[in-house]
Each structure stands twice: as structure tokens, then as C-alpha cells.
Amino acid sequence: MKLPAFDYLAPSTVPEAVDALADPGRRAEVLAGGQSLLLDMRLGRAGPGLLVDVNGVGGLDQVRVRDGALEVGALARHRVFESPAAAPGPLGRLLALTVVHIAHPPIRARGTVVGSLAWAHPASEWCAVALALDAAIELRGAAGARTVAAGDYFHGAHATARVPGELITAVRLPLLGPATGVAFVEHRRTEFCFAQVAVAAALTVRDGVIAEARIGLANCADRPLRAHAAERSLAGAEAGPPVAGRRPPPEHPFARAGRIAAERDARPVPEPYADPEYRRHVIAVLVGRALCQASADLAAHTGHDRPGGDRP
């Protein structure tokens, strides 16, 4: 279907964009990458009266480290993160492992990380990563600027704490310390499908013991999730040697965490090709696999990362 008619504004500053979005009578939407918004408009799922194109707003494409976090501006395209050098240390590796699961190169050249957070699809890879990392979402509206923690941001499928008229100016992803291993694994039916299940994992190990586990789940509920119960089951566990093969033995803490994520954290909804029972099985397998890979990633990088997580 061709796009319905709308008004179009291309402001050049954030205040101008916020002013344009503040018009209550016009159902304004922000156009950044447009790779989901224009699709939704074609399918009749979105029908804004006004598109505020922020692609000409200076400075929004910045990606920089500030106060212990990677600040990703609203116009930073997915593609930027294909290089692990886009962020220091394990965070750069995690983002690079994640981004290859997002659509394909021409979409990644236009689509944005912040746009994924704004769209808030339950299967979104970036949303799962944002939750796992305790990201902070920076919003600007007519009433001023505010920051929302990722944990308070997702309210359901395509439902977030962002109110009409607000622009997400950036997302802040806290850096990961050097003793952290990362992984991102995804299962989907074909190369063109959304994730049936995807798992982001970061394991921090001190003195052979798991000091902190972070697990984000995509498409395991009506919204992206953090696997808090599975994370708690890992804290204090012996990290042990990297697991040979792709699946940990059933009594291994990683396998147990997978089962806990599937039974206690996930709330899978029925979908074509994947009923909840099947999805719980996949979640258990993928969480276990992601933790094995995070552990292997840590082993592969220990001794190479300089203390303090300097830029590689």
C-alpha cells in the first residue's frame, strides 16, 4: 500500500523538533531511520498527521563515551556497531554480536538503535540489550528533559514510558568492566524472520566466581524482558572452565539458569510456529548457550583487555 498523506517538517535543532512534536492536534511521529515507521504506515498500523524528520538535526548521530557509559544519539545507525571498536571493551563486542541479527545491511544502514527502543517490538534485539545493561533512555519534551531507566521503560508490545510529543535524544549504555564475557544468540525460522527467541548475556567473573550475570530476553513475553531470576541463580556460582560444545550438562549452573529463565522469567505468548511450550524449551537452550558463549568470550579476551576497559 502507498503511504497515506501527512505533513512533513525537517527541523535542524532538538528544540525545533520538540516544538514540532508538541502540536497535540496532529498525531506527530519522529522519523529517524524510518525502517519500521514507514513500514507501519504502509500497513496502516501508523497514520501520523505530521512526520518530524530529525535526520537533519546536528549532533544526534554522536556515539561517545561519557561518565562510564556509551551515549548513543538518536541518529546512530545500527551499522555503526558492526565494528566492535565502536564501544570500548566487552560492550563493543556485545553490540557487534547483537547487530548482525538485526535485519540486513541496507536496513542497518538506515535504521537506528534509538528507533528500535522507540518502536519497542517484543522481539527487538536492542531492547533486550538495553534491559540487560540497565540502559538509561534520555527523553526531551515540551516539559523538559528526563531520563527513564530501561527497567521502567517497556510497558508492553510497542508501549513505552515515552509520552506523545517526546523525542528520545539518546540512550546511555553503561560500559562493561574488563572481566566480563558477552554473548548474543538468536533463533529464527529464516534469515528474514524476526527472532523467535533471542538472548543477550554478560557475565562478570571475579576470582573464578560469577560476580554478576546480566541476561536480556527478546520475544519471550509481550515485551522485552530481563531474566532476573536466572541472573540471581548465577550470582556466586563457580564460573568453572569453558563448557565444551554448545550445550552445558543438565546440572551445570548455566543449564539451570536456562531452565529458570524459561520457567520463571519468560511469559511467552502463543505465536504462529511457536507455542509457549516450544518457546520455553528454546529459551532454556538459548540461555544456556548464551552463558557458555559469554564464558568462552571472557576466556578468549582475558589478558588481552587492558584494565579499566580501555578502548581496544
Next chain:
Amino acid sequence: MRITLTVNGRDHALDVEPRRVLADVLREDCRLTGTHLGCEQGVCGACTVLVDGEAVRSCLLLAVQCDGRAIRTVEGLAGPDGTPHPLQRAFSAEHALQCGFCTPGFLMLAAGALESDPAIAADPERVRALVGSNLCRCTGYEPIHRAILRAASE
């Protein structure tokens, strides 16, 4: 809205509605029908063109967003005297097309990748991931993969 698109080196001064996507404007206003529209939802990749050297889906980009940008379509691949581009020769040599509907998109996808990062040809896995961007439903991906590698080595 009045915009100027520089398509294959030639300026097109146009008056377009904001709701029109680049693919439609290229086909209907610029009369460059080499860019094909398949799914019109970003999946098939038949409409892939280069905007400022970068391969993008022209069905998911508004024409007004491309005001002042340099656009390259499949019509801009061959030389001024009509000599086929190395990719076009390689697609022919490797039988990388049958019905040809997806071909303009694959050619522009490959042209964008080889021009921005020639090192991709040294890594067949990256080329595999690249051709996974677009849909071909008759030839199959192997000949397309071979053609891209052949063009890169010329």
C-alpha cells in the same frame, strides 16, 4: 515540496508530495524504471539503490529525505558508452539471473558493498551475509555469490 535529486550524475528538479517514497519517484518522475518494486516493505530488496554511496531500500525512504543527495540506480552502472559494469558482466557470466526481477537490487547491493569496502570480497562469509539481504526466488543465491566474487577479482 520542491527537491533536487542527483540521479546517476544528472540533476532532477522535482515537485513531490512528502508521502512519496524514493522508489516511486525514481520510476515515475525520473522515468528510471530499472529500480524494481517488489514487496514495498523492505524485505525483498528489489528496490535497493545507492544514496551517497550507501545501499538502501528505496521503498523505505521518502524522496524528500533525499533532497540534494547523490543517488545511483542500476541505469548508472554501465559506462557512458554502454560498456557493462564488471558486476553486470559477472552476473551474465555466472548465470546469476533468470527472470531478472531481483537483479537491479542485487547489483546495487553488491556495487555499494564492493565500492565502500572492497575487502569484503576476501571473505566469502561476509558476501554470503550480504546476499542474504535480498530475495531471489528463481536463480538461487550461489550464482549471485559467485558473480560478486568474480566481479571483485576483475
